[in-house]
Amino acid sequence: MTAPPRPDLSLRLKLLVVGVLYVAEGIPFGLIITSMNAYLAGQGVPPEQIGVLSLLGLAWSLKFFWSPLVDRFGSRAAWIVGAQAVMSLCLLGLALQADGPVNLVFWVLLGILVVASATQDLAIDAYTIDFLETSELGLANGVRSGAYRIGSLAAGSGLLILADQVGWRPALVGLTITLAALALTIWVFRPFHLPRPVEGAAARQDGPLATFRSALTGLWSHTAIAVIIVFTLTYKAGDALMGTMVIPFWKSQGFSNTEIGVVSGILGSVATSLGALLGGWFTSRAGIGTSLWVLGLFQAVSNLGYWAAALPGMGRKVLFHLSLPFLDASWPVYPIYLASQGESLSSGLGYAPFMAFLMSLCDKRFSATQYAFFVFLSVLSGRIMGFLGGFGVKYLGYAPFFFVTFLAALPAFALLPWILPVARQVEGRE
Secondary structure, eight states: OOOOOOOOOHHHHHHHHHHHHHHHHHHHIIIIIIIIHHHHHHHOHHHHHHHHHHHHTHHHHHHGGHHHHHHHSHHHHHHHHHHHHHHHHHHHHHHHHHTHHHHHHHHHHHHHHHHHHHHHHHHHHHHHHHHHHHGGGGHHHHHHHHHHHHHHHIIIIHHHHHHHHHHHHHHHHHHHHOOOOOOHHHHHEEEEOOOOOOOHHHHHSSHHHHHHHHHHHHHHTTTTTHHHHHHHHHTTTHHHHHHHHHHHHHHTOOOHHHIIIIIIIIIIIHHHHHHHHHHHHHHHHOOOHHHHHHHHHHHHHHHHHHHTTTTOOOOOOEEEEOOOTTOOOOEEOOHHHHHHHHHHHHHHHHHHHHHHHHHHTTTTTGGHHHHHHHHHHHOOOOOOOHHHHHHHHHHOHHHHHHHHHHHHHHHHHHHHHHHHHHHHHHHHOO
């Protein structure tokens, strides 16, 4: 059995497709992590119950275990649109529940929505791997990161602002309409329905368990797979170790929620998106291997900005005043502001080649399963490092801890002698 020929799309159209898909992927994440957290707190739900959101979020980590179903059955578009239809119905149900008591139905709807979101992620990631060439992965991952943040911010901070203006029920209905419009766009337009590669179509003759086994066997056949796994666990270790302690550090220095929201939240997201786009551009020019160590070095060194901001006397030290256009006012700039923007920008820079590398390792026959495996490893490492971060601050204090996060980023560089040949091989540079 052979798949129909795959029509060629221009790079610009491919990037547009990636942008639409990852806006859709970012929406449920922003909804759960930001909006629902704020909604539950506003409804007087106790903190220990709000913590259930973290348990529901495990679906994004555990999606690897049902990824073979996405590789084996149906088209990528069918899975994407089907998941979006389920999420839209859940959102409509949540809108009907809004402003009422938070009951079991509310939690069940959230749980179904998160599982549908994780399934959508599988199909979108797999489709992206399927239709992009290896040389296009760097630039596409830059667009992907920016689009994901747009969706996440829209359903997070954007929904919170809208809810303040019109109430939660109309705001959730509006988000439902947005997601339904995205589903209709994906269902109607041909660029979202490219057939699977020939090898991927042939692999669908196996059962789900056989697909799962074949996908893992294929991964293990990679040169230096053990090193690749360790590299996946450690490349973002410094960022992950520091991540959960950034906001507590801001609070320890006496900064307000508004300052944190504007500088770390909004401006930080802009800096990360800009970094991802620049990182994607650089990766497409220099190659994945070169970008892993060059941009990874930026990513590691940027943690020292927080170390400097945590040194004695630096917390509220005004470095300079920034004049605000159209306003007769100036904004004092503190070391933590520069540390935040530097870390956000560098995190985006390092994201593009790392994701491009992981995607390039995936066999198009099993793209959903294999990529989900790498994401599982990366998320697992992030969760563990985030947990350890609290103990690091407790026993070391902020300044020494932030320096340790820089050191935690270095082991990945020791693996580059084994990683770079693999990157060059998958790019066809050897």
